[in-house]
Amino acid sequence: MIQSKKGQILDSFIYLVVLAMTLMCLLPLLNVAATSFSSSAAATANLVGIIPVEFTTNAYGKIMEDSQFWRSFGISVIRVVLGTGINMLLTVLTAYPLSKSKWEFHTQNFYMWFVIFAMLFSGGMIPTFLVVNGLKLTNTIWSLILPTAVPIGNVILLMNFFRAVPKSLEEAAKIDGASPWKILFSIFVPLSLPCLATLTLFCIVGHWNDYFQAILYITKTSNYPLQTYIQQLSAEFDLSKITDIEKLKKYLAISTRTLNSAKIVVSTVPLLIIYPFLQKYFVSGIVIGAVKE
Template identity: 60%
Template structure:
């Protein structure tokens, strides 16, 4: 009977592994196809001949982007935006979540603030009123127009608030007995215990601000001030326009190697490289429970 149960357990584990592998391939294979398309020639891409390996290998899409000075300017703008957005988000989220994690006995106005937050999360003024506010504040065509409208993501505040509420009270009480004030309790007790949730919202902030192109279309009117995602969204190859502009034969030959499909694939590849580089450093915190076992009640 024991051998029979062991056989079923092994079969079940094998089945689970197969399912996980298939799910992984479902996510991985489309990415491989995108990478292959970005390195393939125009004719092969147009003829749908590209699978998981490049056909008629070419670097033309990447050369078009990387040889462009505006590409690097936009890259630096996006990098600066990510850093500033992350710093502002982390500070405001933590300072808002900490008092809201207290009970109504400790923070009497907690219920009022929570109602405002939930209402603001479910209902917002919309794109036009937000644009008018940004315009009236004189923030158009500045990096702050991309940062300040998303300074306090309420969903992230709720995540951190719930995590803070789960920190054992014994830790805070011990710090208070030792003479710590509220800011010292936050800095010395809550933040070290909250690395997993802070890493999570940091990744949300980085991915959201890096991938956002729509804000650039709304608030930035000068191409030189476009963030990277907005700029590469505007890259298109139009042979007819080049002919009207009197382009030379070398320019036309280079453009002939490109289609919007493989250029867009190159955009996707380039835009994901920074996120792929950052994710391994934050991923480990998603599976780490620092609070678990810290205090035995």
Template identity: 35%
Template sequence: MSMLSRMSRGEIMFQFAAMTVIVALCISVLYPFVHVLSVSLSTPEEALRPGIHLYPKHFSMSSYKQSFQTNGIWVGYFNTLFRTVVGTFLSLVVMTLGAYALSKKYLPHRHFYTMLIVLTMFFSGGLIPTFLLIKSIGLYDTRWALIIPGLINTFYMIIMRNFFMELPQELEDSAKIDGANDIQILGRIVVPISKPILATIGLWMAVYHWNEWFHALIYIQDQSKIVLQILLRRLIVENDDMQMRELMAQASEDEVVSESVKAAVLMIATIPILVVYPFIQKYFVKGIMIGSLKG
């Protein structure tokens, strides 16, 4: 007997309504991506055509070729990759150390420390005091200003703490009997079996660093340190004519137009972070289920 035949009429109607909503949401999410991709791969005449673009009727890679010939793209790529890789790695290291310590019941005043850390989720010093702090400690106009202020995400660290609390204590007890210290237990036992939560938090942090632009806007003045998202913002949000002229300096109007170049830069900034997800998908579903706040 099939599953559908065992369902009541109400259950069938609910499943149909749920699938309809899910399909509609998927279309609403996918269409802008498909539209931008189609425009970026179209000839100038096709890119300027109003209406829906589901596929490039006249294929052209000129906008991508022109975008990659610009030094600003490569500078932004390097700074964004540096921020994403280094920032994500350091965040995982620091949050893992903090979460592992908070997960131990024998840690003195553990609940007090946890409360103080959770408190930072609701209160902060504010933008101006933070800016003055960054400037006073010498991080202003450096790449570290994009990494250190966001090194710890309180919510993510609490999720990691809860994951560590669920691990069998017997694993650590047996390691201690064999003479392992806390650092060895963390590095050789806890971290290898915590791949789901580390992969999930790592993805979240990588997406944050890749897409974040506000810190670069207020902390970075040197144009050799700007991130890719600042370049994208100048082209699309601020409609920076100077930046667009630089991108189109070596191309004629017959090869590219501003709309296709903007679409190409948008895809260049979007695709790399999408490529990361398939490699950690097997950990993501399991890792994301961890995380109610425990004492």
């Protein structure tokens, strides 16, 4: 089919807008990466574009030479694995009954209002801290996981996805004698893989990028996750404590800007590795989960 001239102009305009938005996202990332590999003088003088100036890896050496970096990295990995697993399990178990019709789940309205209220209003930072402290969870990995164990936004997305599953499949399973647990994990979960993959990505990003919870609940720096460790790194960058001349020269070649750029790159790499494996589910999971019957 031959496209009209008006349609061609519209398509060209859309392509230009998408290209502009892509460059707006990509160029700052390239600049940050280039700055992290540039010298302190070049970064301070704003001479770095998207190509490193006076290439150096001193900033990465400063971040990675401390064993605490690797300990914090391991803590973040454990947090992501445990946190995402708990998030997804509780999301599935919460969304499934809420996806049922009123005659199947008679108290659905009460729980739906409870879910909506929890999404709009929280207890606040101080009450949450008092609960975590009262349960003796401070300075443990659980203080970073349990306060956000049930992500309400994810529950609503998955609930709408479950409602899109044909009723005939569930009815046929019931006729064959399948239990509710069997129906959930044999029918609903496999059919909802696009949505589950998308929500898994949300949870991974949330746990990996969060640093503030550790500031609230973790008092031992040795128990900091990676993002909190990196956030605190600049504050602990004290040259007066360095006695080795060669090491001092190396650190003098590092500016706060190059160090911060290196922190951003290091913390972004794991997500860039994970994203391609889940990207194919991302669009379909969001679109279908957002459509309400």
